[in-house]
Structure formats: structure tokens, C-alpha cells
Amino acid sequence: MTTTTETALSAPPRSPFRAWVARRLFRYAVKDLPVTVSFPDGSRIGRGGPLMRVVRPSAFFHRLGAQANIGFGEAYMAGDWTSPDPVAALTPFAARMATLVPRPLQVLRGWVDAHRPATELNTPDGARENIHRHYDLSNDLFEAFLDESMSYSSAWFEPGDDLHTAQLRKIDGILDLAGVTSGSRVLEIGTGWGALAIRAAQRGATVTSLTISVEQQRLARKRVAAAGMTDRVTVNLQDYREAAGTYDAVVSVEMIEAVGEEFWPTYFATLARVLAPGGRVGLQAITMPHDRLLATRRSHNWIQKYIFPGGLLLSVPVIEDQATRAGLRIEDRRSLGPQYAQTLAQWRTRFLAARDRVAAFGFDEVFERLWEYYLAYSEAGFRSRYLDVWQFGLRSSG
Incomplete structure (x- = not known):
């Protein structure tokens, strides 16, 4: 199939000077990391540890010099570097994210970092296009690696849990924070594939769930019908900004990352606007360190280019500030990093076990490497604690 992965197979941009600078900075960054980076000539750098094998050094450093973070990911997609354990290899990089580039040279960030395309701004039309590029890829693709609940967000494991049990615990946790019980009127912002709406309905709630993904709406409605909950759950193809009505509970699981900085105030104002007096909000959000948000908020990284266009993680201080400005207060929180x-x-x-199925869906080998890198890159972020994910319980401060 034709996808943006084709760009990774083209010849990398040629800039000998940038490639030279990238080579020097990469060697400087790696020399004190607990990794082993090997090259075709037999040379190695790093303090020793998980192996990162640079297969095509010239292409690798040209990509790195051209687009830094984006180039590093594209080099993996193209096969310029590989690793028998990419999570282990990437984790030391994630742990030192703020200091990989020497501080005096960080002022050059604007020279090497890509800038976010204006087309990715999350206006109502832009948000639909951004979501379409990820969530409308193929329901079959997501079914290949998610559990039977089709939950595409962090689970909450306790000892002995399988993935499905842990996902249901996560859903119950956010419903509890929102106070969802029998008779509750619930608004869900970000349907996913319907698991949370079904679980809330099983508690006796009535649920209005909003999504802007055509494919998600189609499968979510089918799953709601199969669960016998069509009288309690309505799945609308609707932007959160168009939400109407009054609800006892609002729940939103890992949707806020797709809102975009320009619309954070609108998102939190929407939560406050539709919440009934005494109502509660259950919010699950992936976060990054506040100083790194401030340093990178204008940049365009590999995840934004290939996985979540228009996306931007928040920090805990930003969530606290935005909630306060909207007249909401955080009463409970738990970290699930x-x-x-x-x-x-x-x-x-x-x-990885479903590679044959993924290929049968029409996705090429570069796409498979893209998704392998995405999952490994993300896992490394959480293993290093560079990333976190929180469940928040909020209530109107009025």
C-alpha cells in the first residue's frame, strides 16, 4: 500500500557538513551511555550494554544531520541501524534525553529541529485529518495486537494479570474516579473501540461517546450491539468542541494528547461546560517533564510525523494550570507509568507475532519496521521514566 513510509526508503538528504556535525555529536552523546554501538569496520563506541548496530553509517549520519530525531527514526525504518533488542538500546537514550546534546549547543535546536507543519493544527477539520491518518489505518491492524477489549491505552496490571484483565482494571479505575454508577449520564470524549462505554453501560449508566474516526465509530457501534448495550450507548461522529448537554460524569482516556496546545483551554472549558453541578471528570493523560515540554513544544518529531500528527503531550503542571483556569480542581491522581x-x-x-497478518492487510516491510520502532521507542520512554501516564479525578471548583 502507499503510505508515508516511502520517504524512508528514498536517499537521505545530502549535506556533508550536517552529517559531519551529526557524527561528532552522536559519538559525544554515546561515549558515556550504557550501550554498545557497532559499525561495519568493527569499531565500537559506548560504555557497553545493549547493542545498536549501525549498518549504513553514511546514510545514518546524513539522516541524523538532516532531521535529528526524525532522521534517527527514519534510519531504523530504512534499515540503516538495527538492534536485537531495540527497547534496551533506546532506553539509555530516552533516560538522557535532556543532556544528549551538550548544553552550549542546545541553542542550535532551531537549526536542526523540524518545525510542525501548519496543516497539522487541530482545528475541527485538521483534527479529523490527523486522526484519520492513524486510527483509520485499519481496524484489522489494531485487532492484531490489542487485547479483546480493543483498549489502546495503558493497562493497570496487578500480579498475575493478563493484558485483558489489566485493561478492564484501568477502565474501572477511571470510571471510579468519575463516579460512574447506575443512572449516571456519561460523556466519553474519545471512543476508541467502545470498551469503556460498554463497561460504563454495564454499571447501569447511559453513555454518549464521541469520536472523529469513521473506522472507530463503525466498529465501536458493532461491539456495543454485540454487548447488548445499544439502548444505553450512543456513539457519535462528533468533535469534542461540539459536545452538548449536561452530564454527571465526563471520561476521556488518552485523547487529550491529540488536542494540541492551541486548543488545551477549549478542551478543559468543554469539560467544565458539560459537567452537571457535583459532577466529576475522569481523565487519563500521557505526560512528559515540564522542562522538556517547554524546550520541544514548537518542534516536530518522529512520532508526530509518522504516528500522531498534530499530537503534543502535556506535563502535569500544564494539566493542573489548565484545569484551574477552567474552574476544575484535581481531587485524585494516580501514576501508571x-x-x-x-x-x-x-x-x-x-x-511482531502477527507480522504475517499485518502483511496480508497490505502493509509493507517498512511500515512494519515503523510500528516496531514506534512501540519500542514508546516503551523506552516509559521504562526510562521520561514519560509517565496519569489518571486524574477532577470536580468543579465552583
Whole structure:
């Protein structure tokens, strides 16, 4: 099939000077990392540890010099570098994300970092296009590696849990924070494939669930019908900004990452606007360190280019500030960061085991390497604690 992965197979941009700078900076960054980077001539750098094998050094450093973070990921997609354990190889890089480039040279970030395309701004039309590029890829693709609940967010594991049990615990946790019980009127922002809406309906709630993914709406409605909950769950193809009505509970699981900085105030204002007096919000959000958000908020990285166009993670201070500005207060919170690393590890194992199925869906080998890198890159972020994920319970402060 034709996808943006084709760009990774083209010859990398040629800039001998940038490639030279990239080579020097890469060697500087790796010399103190607990990794082993090997080259075709037999040379190695790093303090020793997980192996990263640079197969085509010239292409690797030209990509790195041209687009830094984006080039590093594209080099993996193209096969310029590989690893028998990409998560282990990437984790030391994630742990030192803020210091890989020497501080005096960080002022050059604007020279090497790509900038976000204006077309990825999450206006109502832009958000639909951004979501379409990921969630409308293929329901079959997601079914190949998710558990039977089709939950595409961090699970909450306890000892002995399989993935499905842990996903249901996560859903119950966010429903509890939102106070969802029998008779609750619930608004869900971000349907996924219907698991949370079905679980809330099984508690006796009535649910209005919003998605802007055509494929998600189609399968979610089918799953709601199969669960016998069509009288309690309505799945609308609708932007969160168009939400109407009043609800006892609002729940939103890992959708806020797709909102975009320009629309954070609108998102939180929407939560406050539709919440009934005494109502509660259950919010699950992936976060990054606040200083790294400030340093990278204008940049365009590999995840944004290939996985979540228009996406931007928040920090906990930003969530606290935006909630306060909207008249909401955070009453409860729990971190599930290590749980996300475990979730991603299971997704990656399942995805790799389903390679034949993925190929049969029409996705090429470069796409498979793209997704392997995405899952490994994300897991490394959580294993290093560079990334975290939180469940928040909010209530109107009025």
C-alpha cells in the first residue's frame, strides 16, 4: 500500500557538513551511555550494554544531520541501524534525553529541529485529518495486537494479570474516579473501540461517546450491539468542541494528547461546560517533564510525523494550570507509568507475532519496521521514566 513510509526508503538528504556535525555529536552523546554501538569496520563506541548496530553509517549520519530525531527514526525504518533488542538500546537514550546534546549547543535546536507543519493544527477539520491518518489505518491492524477489549491505552496490571484483565482494571479505575454508577449520564470524549462505554453501560449508566474516526465509530457501534448495550450507548461522529448537554460524569482516556496546545483551554472549558453541578471528570493523560515540554513544544518529531500528527503531550503542571483556569480542581491522581511500559511490551510482542497478518492487510516491510520502532521507542520512554501516564479525578471548583 502507499503510505508515508516511502520517504524512508528514498536517499537521505545530502549535506556533508550536517552529517559531519551529526557524527561528532552522536559519538559525544554515546561515549558515556550504557550501550554498545557497532559499525561495519568493527569499531565500537559506548560504555557497553545493549547493542545498536549501525549498518549504513553514511546514510545514518546524513539522516541524523538532516532531521535529528526524525532522521534517527527514519534510519531504523530504512534499515540503516538495527538492534536485537531495540527497547534496551533506546532506553539509555530516552533516560538522557535532556543532556544528549551538550548544553552550549542546545541553542542550535532551531537549526536542526523540524518545525510542525501548519496543516497539522487541530482545528475541527485538521483534527479529523490527523486522526484519520492513524486510527483509520485499519481496524484489522489494531485487532492484531490489542487485547479483546480493543483498549489502546495503558493497562493497570496487578500480579498475575493478563493484558485483558489489566485493561478492564484501568477502565474501572477511571470510571471510579468519575463516579460512574447506575443512572449516571456519561460523556466519553474519545471512543476508541467502545470498551469503556460498554463497561460504563454495564454499571447501569447511559453513555454518549464521541469520536472523529469513521473506522472507530463503525466498529465501536458493532461491539456495543454485540454487548447488548445499544439502548444505553450512543456513539457519535462528533468533535469534542461540539459536545452538548449536561452530564454527571465526563471520561476521556488518552485523547487529550491529540488536542494540541492551541486548543488545551477549549478542551478543559468543554469539560467544565458539560459537567452537571457535583459532577466529576475522569481523565487519563500521557505526560512528559515540564522542562522538556517547554524546550520541544514548537518542534516536530518522529512520532508526530509518522504516528500522531498534530499530537503534543502535556506535563502535569500544564494539566493542573489548565484545569484551574477552567474552574476544575484535581481531587485524585494516580501514576501508571511502569504499567504503560508493560502494556507496550505486550503490544510489541503481539505485533511482531502477527507480522504475517499485518502483511496480508497490505502493509509493507517498512511500515512494519515503523510500528516496531514506534512501540519500542514508546516503551523506552516509559521504562526510562521520561514519560509517565496519569489518571486524574477532577470536580468543579465552583
